[in-house]
Amino acid sequence: MRTFTFDPPAPVGIPVVGQEAFFPARRVYCVGRNYAEHAREMGFTGREPPFFFLKPVDAIVVVPNGETGTLPYPPLTHNLHHEIELVVAIGKGGKNIAAADAMGHVFGYAVGLDMTRRDLQLAQRDLGRPWDIGKGFDHSAPIGPITPGAQVPGIETAPIWVNVNGQVRQKSSVASLIWNLAEVIEHISAAWELQPGDLIMSGTPEGVGPVVASDLMIGGVEGLGELRVKVA
Structure with a gap:
């Protein structure tokens, strides 16, 4: 029997709607600038080839249905932004x-x-360096329960939104993705072998903006319910 020098971390399990079993998260792939209007607000235009970055799986903050997750305001930054996303579970x-x-x-x-x-992200981008410090920090990926695909027909055209303290910040449709969900999977699987448990954050629409301590973010995708997260 194999032993370890210390206890390995427990797997990150995400609740599945209507099931007792949890979804075991493996990797978190993220698609950059996958909504045209968000690309423009970040200073880019056009349907550029898709690009990807990853977040550590232990950056996930699991937020069960009906609960409000807590996001500690991270160190080193003075400009923490929300980006609402549809997450695809493989x-x-x-x-x-x-x-x-x-x-x-x-x-x-x-x-x-x-x-x-x-x-931190923009500073690294301007220097031509990786974004990890801006994207892959602790608690940087709050995620709600996973709904099996058969229960959400029409997800490819579902409205997506996030409000902060009751004020609309981001509001769009999954139909506005530059690279749709099938194309995203095609491109990622050409670079990495996808495995069961992988998560894909498919991109965020325009309207990203800052949050500060005590702000409450309530986001959703039609058919999937709401994700509630408060900045500590």
Whole structure:
């Protein structure tokens, strides 16, 4: 029997709507600038080739239905931004998956927030350096329960939004993705072999902005319920 020098961390389990079993998260892939209007507000235009970054799986903050998650305001930043996202949960692995076959690899969907230390991200971007310090910090990926795909037909055109303290910040539709969900899976699986348990944060619409301590973010994707997160 294999032993370890110390106890390995427990797997991150995300609740599944209507099931007792939890979804075991493996990797968190994120798609950059995948809504045209958000790309413009970040200083870019056009349908550029998709690009990706990853968050550590232990950056996930699991927020069960009906509860409010807590997000500690992270160190080193003075400009913490919300980015609401549709999260795709992979249930069947594969590599070089064709877009025509991609949706057969999806287990379900969730609402997520790609929290960003914007000042640190932009500073690294301007220097041509990786974004990890701006994107992959502790607690940077609050995610709600996963709804099996069969229960949310029409997710590809669902409204997506986030409010902060009752004020609308981001409001769009999944239909406005530059690269749709099937295309995203095709591109990611060409670079990495997807495995069951992988999560894909599919991109955020325009309207990203700062939050501070005590702010309450309530976001959602139609058919998936709401994600409530308060900044501590």
